[in-house]
Amino acid sequence: MNIEVKGVSKSFESPDGSRVDVLKNVGFSLEKGAVLKLNGASGSGKSTLLNIISGLLLPDNGSVTINGTEVNSLKESRRDNFRAENVGYIFQTFNLLSPFNVMENVYAPSAFAGILKPGFKEKAISILQDVGLKGHEKSMPFHLSVGQRQRVAVARVLFTEYPLILADEPTASLDRVSSETVLNSLLKCRDNGSTIIFASHDPLFDGLNPDMIFDLEKGGLL
DSSP states (O other), rough: OOOEEEEEEEEETTTTTTTEEEEEEEEEEETTTTTEEOOOOOOOHHHHHHHHHHHHOOOSSEEETTTTTGGGGSSSHHHHHHHHHEEEEEEOOOOOOOOOOHHHHHHHHHHTOOOOTHHHHHHHHHHHHHHOOOTTTTTOOOGGGGGHHHHHHHHHHHHTTTTEEEEEEESTTTOOOHHHHHHHHHHHHHHHTTTTEEOOGGGOOOOOOOSEEETTTTTOOO
C-alpha cells in the first residue's frame, strides 16, 4: 500500500486558550511493503500523526493519500469504511470490545466491514493459537492479563490481513514473551506485504528493520 503524507500540520488548544503546534509540515512517502519507524519523545506528535494517517483525526493543513485516495478529504462515514477495510491499528490500550469474547473480538472488525469469508471461525481459532491464546477463544477481555489482551489486538490485525498496519507503542507495559509475540506477528505481516508504520521505544522492535526513520523532533527522515 503506497502512502504519501504531504505538508501535514496539527495544533491543539491548550487550557489557557493558546494554540500548541504538535505537527509542522510533516511529509514522507512509502511504497507498498515498506516499514517506517517514528522517532520522538513523548508529546512529539507520534500518536497524533498515526491518528491522522488512519483518518481518525483530520490535519489542520496537508494531506494523507493512500493508494490514490486522499483520506482526509473523505466524508466521515467513508473514512470509517476506508479504515475498516485497509488499516489495522495496534493501540497501547487494546480497544477490545468488552461485550464480545476473544474470538468475536478477532473477527468483529471484518464483520462490521462486511468482509467475512467462509471458514472465518476456523481462521480465528488458528490465529489465536499462533499468538499463544489457545483455549481462550470464549474468554471475555476483562478475564485476560494485559499481555493477553494485546495479543488479541494483534490477532485481530493478523485475521483481517490489513494492507496498512499502524502500531503505537504496542509493547508498552508488556512482558518480554508478549512483546516478542507482537514483534513476530508484525514480522509476519511485513513478510506478507503489509506496509507498517510504528512508534516504539522498545529496542526489541529494531528487529523490524525499518526501511525509513522519521524523527518528529528534527522534522525529517534520518
